[in-house]
Amino acid sequence: MRPQILRHISGRTSTVQASNDVLTMRTPTPEDGHQVWQLIRDCEPLDRNSMYCNVLQCDHFAETCVVAEKDGEVVGWVSAYIVPSDPDTLFVWQVAVSDKARGMGVAKKMLHELVSRDCCKDVTGLKTTITKDNEASWALFNAFADRMDAPLDSDAHYVRDDHFDGRHATEHMVTIAPFGARKSAAA
Numbered sequence: 477m478r479p480q481i482l483r484h485i486s487g488r489t490s491t492v493q494a495s496n497d498v499l500t501m502r503t504p505t506p507e508d509g510h511q512v513w514q515l516i517r518d519c520e521p522l523d524r525n526s527m528y529c530n531v532l533q534c535d536h537f538a539e540t541c542v543v544a545e546k547d548g549e550v551v552g553w554v555s556a557y558i559v560p561s562d563p564d565t566l567f568v569w570q571v572a573v574s575d576k577a578r579g580m581g582v583a584k585k586m587l588h589e590l591v592s593r594d595c596c597k598d599v600t601g602l603k604t605t606i607t608k609d610n611e612a613s614w615a616l617f618n619a620f621a622d623r624m625d626a627p628l629d630s631d632a633h634y635v636r637d638d639h640f641d642g643r644h645a646t647e648h649m650v651t652i653a654p655f656g657a658r659k660s661a662a663a
């Protein structure tokens with residue numbers, strides 16, 4: 477069943493209800509880092525980071541990261557940051573949703589929660605990288621682009637042999653920008 481957003485949005489926290497299950501979306505705290513680390517390990521094909529990396533994301537990058545929680549358990553995660561050399565652009569590093577919460581729009585809602593935050597008020601576009609074979613990720617970001625009325629472009633960017641010493645599939649840079657462009661083109 478599709479979750480419905482309850483009208484409970486208070487700064488750092490928004491609540492989403494899917495049938496009897498209540499999902500809370502919020503900015504992370506450093507204490508979430510170890511659960512985020514475990515969630516990412518459970519969400520192949522995501523690259524596994526060190527637990528220390530996830531604790532730092534939950535601390536220094538908390539404003540641009542999202543935790544989705546159900547019954548006190550972290551079931552969703554988005555890590556992102558505003559690109560230092562391009563403050564109009566939000567770069568999404570990883571999106572993870574636990575098996576038990578998939579197919580309910582959680583990932584899409586976390587992205588929307590993120591771009592609606594005050595810290596993203598000057599953001600006009602989103603970038604992320606996706607490997608060619610990650611169908612779920614392409615579907616998620618295509619759906620997000622539609623919802624933002626923005627065009628989606630992609631190009632091979634971090635290349636297997638040039639950047640990863642042949643040990644990682646090529647990452648395609650996906651650019652969804654500018655938000656609202658399609659709507660204004662149609663107006």
Ligand SMILES: CC(C)(COP(=O)(O)OP(=O)(O)OC[C@H]1O[C@@H](n2cnc3c(N)ncnc32)[C@H](O)[C@@H]1OP(=O)(O)O)[C@@H](O)C(=O)NCCC(=O)NCCS
Nearest residue numbers: 570571572573578579580581582583584612613615616619
């Ligand atoms: C990708 C992932 C985050 C999607 O989470 P989710 O909460 O199930 O996604 P949503 O329910 O918000 O779906 C968003 C859109 O993607 C589509 N989608 C989701 N999973 C899909 C799949 N496996 N295959 C095809 N389409 C899929 C949905 O139909 C929806 O499209 P729509 O709005 O046009 O109907 C989740 O499957 C996951 O954690 N995968 C493993 C980690 C990963 O690959 N992360 C992405 C790379 S950073």
